[in-house]
Amino acid sequence: MPAYALAREAYAALGVDPETALAMLAATPVSIHCWQGDDVRGFEGASELGGGLAATGSYPGKARNADELRGDLEQALALIPGRHRVNLHASYAETGGRKIERDALRIDHFRGWLDWAKAHGLDLDFNPTFFSHPLAAEGFTLSHPEANVRRFWIEHGRACRRIGAEFGAALGSPCVTNVWIPDGFKDLPIDRLAPRERLLAALDEIFAEPLDPAHVLDAVEPKLFGLGSESYVVGSHEFYLGYAITRRKVLCLDAGHFHPTENVADKLSSVLLYVPRLLLHVSRGVRWDSDHVVIFDDPTRAIFEEVVRGGWLDRVSIGLDYFDASINRIAAWVIGSRAAQKALLAALLEPTARLREYEINGNFTARLALLEELKTLPLGAVWDEFCRRTNVPVGFAWLDAVARYEREVLSRRP
Numbered sequence: 001m002p003a004y005a006l007a008r009e010a011y012a013a014l015g016v017d018p019e020t021a022l023a024m025l026a027a028t029p030v031s032i033h034c035w036q037g038d039d040v041r042g043f044e045g046a047s048e049l050g051g052g053l054a055a056t057g058s059y060p061g062k063a064r065n066a067d068e069l070r071g072d073l074e075q076a077l078a079l080i081p082g083r084h085r086v087n088l089h090a091s092y093a094e095t096g097g098r099k100i101e102r103d104a105l106r107i108d109h110f111r112g113w114l115d116w117a118k119a120h121g122l123d124l125d126f127n128p129t130f131f132s133h134p135l136a137a138e139g140f141t142l143s144h145p146e147a148n149v150r151r152f153w154i155e156h157g158r159a160c161r162r163i164g165a166e167f168g169a170a171l172g173s174p175c176v177t178n179v180w181i182p183d184g185f186k187d188l189p190i191d192r193l194a195p196r197e198r199l200l201a202a203l204d205e206i207f208a209e210p211l212d213p214a215h216v217l218d219a220v221e222p223k224l225f226g227l228g229s230e231s232y233v234v235g236s237h238e239f240y241l242g243y244a245i246t247r248r249k250v251l252c253l254d255a256g257h258f259h260p261t262e263n264v265a266d267k268l269s270s271v272l273l274y275v276p277r278l279l280l281h282v283s284r285g286v287r288w289d290s291d292h293v294v295i296f297d298d299p300t301r302a303i304f305e306e307v308v309r310g311g312w313l314d315r316v317s318i319g320l321d322y323f324d325a326s327i328n329r330i331a332a333w334v335i336g337s338r339a340a341q342k343a344l345l346a347a348l349l350e351p352t353a354r355l356r357e358y359e360i361n362g363n364f365t366a367r368l369a370l371l372e373e374l375k376t377l378p379l380g381a382v383w384d385e386f387c388r389r390t391n392v393p394v395g396f397a398w399l400d401a402v403a404r405y406e407r408e409v410l411s412r413r414p
């Protein structure tokens, strides 16, 4: 009997139908971040990556322009099962060689991306870029003490929101437009309040224009600390949790933005009591917010288990956020996307009702015993079946395609 038929029987014995899980998996897009393809460089000719972000490694072949980046994304997408979204940053605008300031960006500078997305059946998400820019060099943007610096970044945020709304309207799927700013102090601040008051006012200005939530969903992303903002981050968790609750915004939870021992999965059931929607930045911090490639590990699995157990797939947007320059960048996209999807599939294959019943009845012995047995059920056979049905390589074979692309395309980039 083929492996998938055996797997179906194994799951059926626990009251789980893998067909239902596969249908849910196919219907759940992952937003694939463009910035893994070029180490978060963008197309503005930035000499170094700002905002305390760091992509370490010097693997050859990174994309140098929009055509290369889109070509690389196409190769990655051909190896990732299902239908997905692509997540852009404002720094990936195509300005035809002319310098367009970030506060003057318009949908015209993203036509190339929009046409490409349409042609490939992809939806788009978006991010204003509040780093790698001279006006961010002092470490402050929306909370900068000078009004004219704040004004520039507010206008950038407003411009990006409109671009997001245009993406959403054109593609028929709301564009999650996510605000993350690097603002903070390396060393001990005296006034922790004033920068937060300024950020609050600036965000309210950015979001003042009424735009259709069917086209754009506003998200805000908190962080614990960054390189150069070790002592104080203006946009902390408490700041943005309060903001998202009072302004009815999407709260972004980046898995790397907490103390390394914090349980990010545990947060979902609390915050979803109060905020309308979550954006997940699926990432992997190793000792710090290092943005390693996502793998099928326990913290990632736990996050997806919570999403599925809570029935929140319709209130959670799933996006990837990592950047590793030490391995083939297309492989990095494929590994991380497939790992996130596997974690989601594993959660969808859980006999949750049964586990819940054990818990309600106080049968914690059976709860723990079954959770352990589930770990060695034939998840791999169901995953392979998904890849087969969606016409992407099954198993390790996908790496052959990446190796060929590296030989034929990446290795020719100086």
Ligand code: RNT
Pocket: 035, 040, 053, 127, 180, 221, 223, 254, 281, 289, 321
């Ligand atoms: C930074 C945030 C943010 C960025 C991207 C590039 O710590 O995680 O999401 O990684 O916007």
Ligand code: ZN
Pocket: 180, 221, 254, 281, 321
């Ligand atoms: Zn993030």
